[in-house]
Amino acid sequence: MINTTNSEIQNQQISYVDKILSYYKERTLFSILLTIFVILFLYGIFSTNNYLTIFNFKTIIRDAALYGIMAIGLTFVTLSGNFFLLSLKETAAICCVSFAVGMSTGFGVEAWVGNFAISLSVTLLIGLVAGVIQGFFVGLGNNPIVVTLGGAGIMYGLAAWWSDNLVVSFRRPHDAEWLGTGSFLGLPTITWSFILFAITAELLLKRTNFGRKVYLIGANRAAGKATGHENFSMAIITFTICSLCCAFVAVAFAAQMSSAQANYFSAEFGSSGDMTILVIATVLVGGNSIMGGYGSILRTSVGAVFIAMIDNMMVLNGLNSGPRVVGVGLMIVFSILVFALFAKGSRAQE
Amino acid sequence: MVDPILKISNVSKNFGAIQALKKANFEINKGEIMGLVGENGAGKSTLVKIISGFDNAYDGDYFLNNKRVNFDNPVKAELEGIAIAQQELSLIPNMSVAENIFLAGSKVKKFATIKKLAEEAKPYLTLVGLNDIDPSIRANLLSVGEQHLVEVARLLTHEAKILILDEPTAALGEAESRRILDMVRKIAATGKSIIYISHRLDEIFKITDRITVLRDGETQAISNTKDLNVNKLAEVMLGRELKNMFPPKSSQIFEDTHLEINNLWPDGLIEPVNFKIKKGEILGLSGQLGSGAGEVLASIAGSLKNRSGRLKMNDKEFMPKNPQEAIKNQIAYCSSDRKKDGLFLGRPIFENLTSPALKFISKFGINMGYNESQFSKSLALDFLIDVKRVKDEAGLLSGGNQQKVALGKWMSISPEILLVNEPTRGVDVGAKSEIYQRMRELANKGTTIVFASTDIQEVTYLPDRVITFYQGLMIGEFSEKNIETTNIIKQITDPFNETNL
Numbered sequence: 001m002i003n004t005t006n007s008e009i010q011n012q013q014i015s016y017v018d019k020i021l022s023y024y025k026e027r028t029l030f031s032i033l034l035t036i037f038v039i040l041f042l043y044g045i046f047s048t049n050n051y052l053t054i055f056n057f058k059t060i061i062r063d064a065a066l067y068g069i070m071a072i073g074l075t076f077v078t079l080s081g082n083f084f085l086l087s088l089k090e091t092a093a094i095c096c097v098s099f100a101v102g103m104s105t106g107f108g109v110e111a112w113v114g115n116f117a118i119s120l121s122v123t124l125l126i127g128l129v130a131g132v133i134q135g136f137f138v139g140l141g142n143n144p145i146v147v148t149l150g151g152a153g154i155m156y157g158l159a160a161w162w163s164d165n166l167v168v169s170f171r172r173p174h175d176a177e178w179l180g181t182g183s184f185l186g187l188p189t190i191t192w193s194f195i196l197f198a199i200t201a202e203l204l205l206k207r208t209n210f211g212r213k214v215y216l217i218g219a220n221r222a223a224g225k226a227t228g229h230e231n232f233s234m235a236i237i238t239f240t241i242c243s244l245c246c247a248f249v250a251v252a253f254a255a256q257m258s259s260a261q262a263n264y265f266s267a268e269f270g271s272s273g274d275m276t277i278l279v280i281a282t283v284l285v286g287g288n289s290i291m292g293g294y295g296s297i298l299r300t301s302v303g304a305v306f307i308a309m310i311d312n313m314m315v316l317n318g319l320n321s322g323p324r325v326v327g328v329g330l331m332i333v334f335s336i337l338v339f340a341l342f343a344k345g346s347r348a349q350e
Numbered sequence: 351m352v353d354p355i356l357k358i359s360n361v362s363k364n365f366g367a368i369q370a371l372k373k374a375n376f377e378i379n380k381g382e383i384m385g386l387v388g389e390n391g392a393g394k395s396t397l398v399k400i401i402s403g404f405d406n407a408y409d410g411d412y413f414l415n416n417k418r419v420n421f422d423n424p425v426k427a428e429l430e431g432i433a434i435a436q437q438e439l440s441l442i443p444n445m446s447v448a449e450n451i452f453l454a455g456s457k458v459k460k461f462a463t464i465k466k467l468a469e470e471a472k473p474y475l476t477l478v479g480l481n482d483i484d485p486s487i488r489a490n491l492l493s494v495g496e497q498h499l500v501e502v503a504r505l506l507t508h509e510a511k512i513l514i515l516d517e518p519t520a521a522l523g524e525a526e527s528r529r530i531l532d533m534v535r536k537i538a539a540t541g542k543s544i545i546y547i548s549h550r551l552d553e554i555f556k557i558t559d560r561i562t563v564l565r566d567g568e569t570q571a572i573s574n575t576k577d578l579n580v581n582k583l584a585e586v587m588l589g590r591e592l593k594n595m596f597p598p599k600s601s602q603i604f605e606d607t608h609l610e611i612n613n614l615w616p617d618g619l620i621e622p623v624n625f626k627i628k629k630g631e632i633l634g635l636s637g638q639l640g641s642g643a644g645e646v647l648a649s650i651a652g653s654l655k656n657r658s659g660r661l662k663m664n665d666k667e668f669m670p671k672n673p674q675e676a677i678k679n680q681i682a683y684c685s686s687d688r689k690k691d692g693l694f695l696g697r698p699i700f701e702n703l704t705s706p707a708l709k710f711i712s713k714f715g716i717n718m719g720y721n722e723s724q725f726s727k728s729l730a731l732d733f734l735i736d737v738k739r740v741k742d743e744a745g746l747l748s749g750g751n752q753q754k755v756a757l758g759k760w761m762s763i764s765p766e767i768l769l770v771n772e773p774t775r776g777v778d779v780g781a782k783s784e785i786y787q788r789m790r791e792l793a794n795k796g797t798t799i800v801f802a803s804t805d806i807q808e809v810t811y812l813p814d815r816v817i818t819f820y821q822g823l824m825i826g827e828f829s830e831k832n833i834e835t836t837n838i839i840k841q842i843t844d845p846f847n848e849t850n851l
Contacts, residue, residue, distance in 0.1 A: 207719075223705075228706055
């Protein structure tokens with residue numbers, strides 16, 4: 001520091017200013033989110049009965065868990081610079097149909113009826129294949145939006161075909177109830193799964209070479225290629241992770257409903273109608289960079305809880321699904337606006 | 351003596367700590383062709399930006415027709431008759447030539463058929479020497495040189511009085527360049543003033559009336575072209591004392607061939623090249639933009655497609671299909687555009703430094719961070735990057751420090767062969783010197799270094815051997831004693847005596 005040249009010192013002063021500025025900008029964003037969070041929380045307490053109850057709290061984190069897990073999967077894709085899968089709910093659709101078919105008919109084999117392990121394995125296999133195929137095409141350099149739009153159509157069609165567009169139900173009690181409706185130490189199993197997924201994913205991203213490559217390729221794909229990290233394998237792996245997360249959520253949801261239908265995740269799903277939009281919103285509201293290379297599982301998790309909280313408040317205030325979908329839409333627009341205003345400049349994206 | 355129609359006096363401009371212009375002066379008379387020359391980073395582009403209104407945050411005075419002006423956007427400059435043709439083409443490829451010419455919408459009716467447009471475009475095309483083409487064909491059917499001419503025709507529709515041509519011939523062959531030069535003369539004869547920027551000194555001498563030389567942001571001289579010759583101009587451009595920036599050359603005699611390049615034919619070259627690289631030497635590939643020198647390097651590193659070629663290294667024959675394979679074979683390639691594929695600007699410096707060497711800092715794919723922090727710190731120390739800043743985003747660094755990171759990251763794999771395309775593009779003088787020093791140290795330790803550069807000083811004073819390229823052809827080779835600026839300039843600008851300078 002002492003023996004640096006004059007220009008060097010000037011450089012440093014400038015970059016300290018830059019640094020403080022960028023911290024400030026990031027804090028601004030954070031404080032805006034926090035302020036809204038607190039306002040809504042207070043509003044919730046004072047305007048709504050039953051808001052500050054443990055039961056309601058559990059509902060919030062339970063809701064958050066379902067799309068939170070899918071959002072964790074999607075975070076890998078988004079961080080690696082491959083944007084989104086538009087086939088999230090369709091992957092979940094074919095997977096939940098597959099699980100329900102397995103539980104109710106054993107895929108045609110008498111001995112497998114109601115066998116959780118086999119139904120789960122087949123379902124995860126379907127998720128894996130869906131992820132690998134879509135990732136392969138994206139890895140070849142095709143646009144992820146187009147590829148997954150195609151994948152979405154195919155998978156939804158197959159799911160509807162397979163189930164004759166009917167509800168496939170299986171009888172309670174069944175082997176999957178622990179996952180669907182069970183709880184452990186007072187928290188629903190699905191919430192525990194969410195926590196487990198989140199921790200594993202965060203470790204994977206922050207502590208492994210794979211995770212580092214996700215960030216590097218996402219930050220600059222050309223530089224990633226130049227340093228020996230190709231997007232081809234990265235696209236396949238991240239798409240597979242994401243699709244497997246979808247498959248897991250589908251299994252949990254089917255287990256909870258004890259039935260499955262191709263459009264469970266399109267219209268009927270819990271809070272806000274369209275699962276794909278909800279999951280993408282979760283990733284974005286948390287503040288992960290839409291261009292990749294910047295973000296974390298923590299952000300996604302915060303996004304999930306945030307959305308679940310607002311949604312929950314809308315439910316308690318008696319709003320039906322229409323206005324709630326509008327709410328989710330507004331949250332996406334809001335988060336993108338805030339990021340465009342505050343975050344982009346500091347991250348030296350050009 | 352008439353007053354100049356445009357005059358810049360004592361203009362200074364800072365970018366952070368770097369002073370791009372230091373009290374620079376510039377002027378141009380009506381109907382004059384003024385050459386603007388200087389090395390990369392001398393401040394030419396900054397000056398042009400100020401003149402054409404892209405940049406108005408400067409100190410100093412800018413007079414147009416004896417009136418002090420300050421354009422806060424390019425449109426205002428355009429209204430005053432200042433038009434610029436950028437080095438990169440800005441035509442819309444699948445629109446017709448005529449539509450491209452009237453793109454800005456001036457001088458034509460709101461609704462017009464292509465036929466009508468074509469008719470109206472004719473006179474402008476004739477003016478730039480394109481009387482033989484049909485204005486209704488798509489712009490991308492024209493050759494690159496013709497597209498440049500169309501671009502100039504577009505500027506003429508704006509009633510430009512002062513035209514700025516930024517390296518219009520950089521990507522062109524001799525015949526096409528000649529058309530551009532003819533056009534420039536023709537337009538100047540109609541009373542328009544032209545600022546002509548080029549690295550090709552032969553062209554500058556052929557067409558300009560006067561020449562302004564910039565060096566390190568200062569105007570060195572505004573002199574009549576008649577009073578100068580190539581050597582004198584080069585001397586003014588380069589400045590002698592800069593010789594001291596370079597480390598002494600190696601006294602070693604290089605014998606062992608380290609890398610043999612056989613029949614390598616990268617995209618962008620006219621014929622395959624063959625050459626050998628000796629262990630521990632610094633080999634310079636010299637050539638102007640579009641000469642193919644950079645393409646050869648990129649191709650060796652597997653980041654550019656090639657039609658044929660084998661590499662032979664340590665008795666092993668191979669040809670990397672992608673950078674990954676090159677890295678496996680201990681070949682590192684630092685590209686010329688660090689923002690595009692050299693750095694992860696949004697990621698911390700230490701991640702940039704270790705990016706090619708993830709397997710060295712991890713065990714079974716798991717990286718707990720301790721090894722990495724040690725490793726990246728030692729790399730940063732090595733390349734004189736401030737160790738305290740390794741956690742900052744790389745994008746926050748100055749150009750020179752960014753380049754050090756882009757280059758330094760390759761030390762993480764201790765490469766046998768280091769290929770560097772434009773080692774010091776957009777880098778300030780201090781960092782330049784440090785980078786040269788470091789490259790020489792590496793070579794002395796046995797790393798073989800090949801670099802491609804358009805910077806003539808760098809090519810003269812840094813390497814132990816130079817190979818020259820001209821428009822996709824390998825021209826000649828200079829070893830140690832014969833490396834001289836004038837010889838090299840001759841070979842990279844006019845090796846076949848086409849211009850009879």
